[in-house]
Each structure stands twice: as structure tokens, then as C-alpha cells.
Amino acid sequence: xxNKIFRNFISNKGLKLTKERLAVLNEIFSFRGHFEPxxxxxxxxxxxxxxxxxxxxxxxxxxxxxxxxxxxxRTEKGNVYEQTFGQEHHDHMICDxxxxxxxxxxxxxxxxxxxLCKKNNFDGTSHNLVIRGLCKKCKRTKR
Amino acid sequence: xxNKIFRNFISNKGLKLTKERLAVLNEIFSFRGHFEPxxxxxxxxxxxxxxxxxxxxxxxxxxxxxxxxxxxxRTEKGNVYEQTFGQEHHDHMICDxxxxxxxxxxxxxxxxxxxLCKKNNFDGTSHNLVIRGLCKKCKRTKR
DNA sequence: ACTGCAATTGAGACTAAATATCAATTAAAC
DNA sequence: GTTTAATTGATATTTAGTCTCAATTGCAGT
Ligand SMILES: [Mn+2]
Ligand SMILES: [Mn+2]
Ligand SMILES: [Zn+2]
Ligand SMILES: [Zn+2]
Numbered sequence: 001x002x003n004k005i006f007r008n009f010i011s012n013k014g015l016k017l018t019k020e021r022l023a024v025l026n027e028i029f030s031f032r033g034h035f036e037p038x039x040x041x042x043x044x045x046x047x048x049x050x051x052x053x054x055x056x057x058x059x060x061x062x063x064x065x066x067x068x069x070x071x072x073x074r075t076e077k078g079n080v081y082e083q084t085f086g087q088e089h090h091d092h093m094i095c096d097x098x099x100x101x102x103x104x105x106x107x108x109x110x111x112x113x114x115x116l117c118k119k120n121n122f123d124g125t126s127h128n129l130v131i132r133g134l135c136k137k138c139k140r141t142k143r
Numbered sequence: 144x145x146n147k148i149f150r151n152f153i154s155n156k157g158l159k160l161t162k163e164r165l166a167v168l169n170e171i172f173s174f175r176g177h178f179e180p181x182x183x184x185x186x187x188x189x190x191x192x193x194x195x196x197x198x199x200x201x202x203x204x205x206x207x208x209x210x211x212x213x214x215x216x217r218t219e220k221g222n223v224y225e226q227t228f229g230q231e232h233h234d235h236m237i238c239d240x241x242x243x244x245x246x247x248x249x250x251x252x253x254x255x256x257x258x259l260c261k262k263n264n265f266d267g268t269s270h271n272l273v274i275r276g277l278c279k280k281c282k283r284t285k286r
Numbered sequence: 287a288c289t290g291c292a293a294t295t296g297a298g299a300c301t302a303a304a305t306a307t308c309a310a311t312t313a314a315a316c
Numbered sequence: 317g318t319t320t321a322a323t324t325g326a327t328a329t330t331t332a333g334t335c336t337c338a339a340t341t342g343c344a345g346t
Contacts, residue, residue: 016293016342038332052296057333074217076304078332093265102263109255113274120245121279122236129272131256136264159313159322181303195325200304219333221303293342300335311324316317 002029002068002085009066020051024059025068034072034082034101073130075099091128095135102135145172145211145228152209163194167202168211177215177225216271234271238278245278 006025010017027044028035041056051059060081063069070084072092080101091109093102109129117124149168153160170187171178184199194202203224206212213227232253236245252272260267 018294020295054296093260093263093267102265104259104263106255106259109252112249112252116247116249117274117276120236120247122245122274122276123282124236124274124276126276127272127274129270131260131265131267131270133260133265133267133269139266161323197325295340306329
């Protein structure tokens, strides 16, 4: 399914459907959850059809552009991504100490955002809400 | 005023009030708006009392810890900061076509975020909400 | 199936933000 | 003034991500 959408996206842009791009796509959609480019590359490096670090980064950008993958946040270390196709929309809390990521979704907040867009004559298509702080565990071990 | 708060913070932590730290503080509070560490350093390098790049970064962290300065966002390029003392908190809508930035603040959303943090046992210290789409002007000229 | 060619790949060079090192300096407590 | 631990700054280091470019490959046209 995501495969079909990607093929469509690639062909629409006049690009080529390479085995490396498919390798990245398949690796991402072989599991659920958040991931960093480097980790993704390490997995692909040891898989059947490999792709270089450069290709992983390049394909990742294409996937974000296609809407199949989303950039969750930019942490101290780097970017964090997740598959978005077939996933419920949600936002994130990120622990500044251990990097733990908590997912949440508030329909009330979503509605208020829509309201604010209307009030500002803004045609909102996407949003990104990240709350930072300390997770339950790290809050206890503070200082 | 911010000067006094900083002195207090420094002395409470058993640190030293150096001319370099004061130089960074004063430079930041000499203007309003967002800034990047490198730009700040370049300004300080040419000012009366100088400070090295290392000291600028180190002092910036202290200022964030003290609450006088806030980390606005982590962009592709690096961190963006702003003075928070005496400033109203707000979030942003960004136009994907022309880059226009609309600032807004919703106390209702803020409250809902606090609620969600409590529910998740998360000690939230900051948040970042960006809504993307088309601004009033670009919505009209669509495609 | 063959050809032509622009798009793509990958190894490694490169960039730049941020941190670490450490000898020399300095704030401040006594 | 003396003492001492904190601080500074020049420089080295780290590292996520981009860039380069010769070799390769997907694919449109025949
Ligand atoms: Mn998520
Ligand atoms: Mn806000
Ligand atoms: Zn944590
Ligand atoms: Zn616009």
C-alpha cells in the first residue's frame, strides 16, 4: 500500500524507482515507532538490499515530502522520524534527560488549532507540537 | 532587573560573576527578538567587553537554566534563542509558500497541555507548536 | 531486446554547530 | 594579600548531515 503511494509519488516527480529507495521504504515500514537516520542506515546496511548512508538520507527526505514519513522532532542529537501512513495523528512529549518519547493526542487541542487558523485566515495543513521536559522516571532522579 | 536575577542565580549556584558572563547577558538584553549563538558571539566579539565562543555557549546554557533566556527551537542549522524575561509566550503559524510568520497565543491550549503533562506524569518545561499551511494572502493566489 | 542518457549511487571529502581539553587566569572567601 | 577552586579561551574534537563526482542504472524511445 505505502509501496503503491511511493511508486506514484516517484513517477509523478519524474524520478526513478531504485532498489535502494525501495530498501529504505521497506525497512521503515517493517516496524513501528520512532527512528533516527543513523539507526535506520545501520539496519539497512545489514539487510538483503543495501543502501548507502547518503541514499538513506536522500530517500528519507523524499519520504517526508511524499507524506509517508514525518519528522517528529529535532533533538540535540539529530532528527527523529516516524512512519505516518496508516498511523493515527498524535503529538509528542520528549524527555530532555533520557530522550524518552511519549505520544499523546488531544482532540480539544486539535479543535482549538482549527479555530485559531480560521480566526487568522490561515489555511493550516499540518502542525507539530512538542512538549519538552522530564519524564516520570527522570523527574524522580532529578539533580 | 535581569541583571539582579542573574546575580542571584549565579551566587545561589556558588558560581563566579565574571565579566564575560555579564557581557553575554547584557548583549542579549540589549535587543529584542530571536538570535543564534554564532550571531551573538559575533556581536560580543566586537563589543566593549568580549567573550570567547566557548564562553558564549556556556553562558547561554546558564541563562536558559536561570529562566532568563529560552530555547525557541532547534532548526536544521542550530538552536534559536530569545530572552524570556518580560516577554509574552507565543506560538507560530508559518506559511509554506511565502514564509510569513503569524504569532498567536491560546491560553486554552496552554492549559490543555498542562493537563496532559499531569496526566502523563511529565514535568513539562517548554513546548513548541508550529502550524504550517497557507497564509491569507497565499490562500487567495493558490496554484 | 538494444540504445542513449539523465538520474542515481556510494565512498569519501567536507561543513558547521557544539562540546571537550587544559594551561593560564581570575573571582572571591578568608 | 594569600589561597584555591572556578573560569577562560585557543584549539582540538565530535558528529549529523551535505556535497562531490566518477561509475552505474532505471527507463523511455525505438
Ligand atoms: Mn510518534
Ligand atoms: Mn504556547
Ligand atoms: Zn527521561
Ligand atoms: Zn504566504
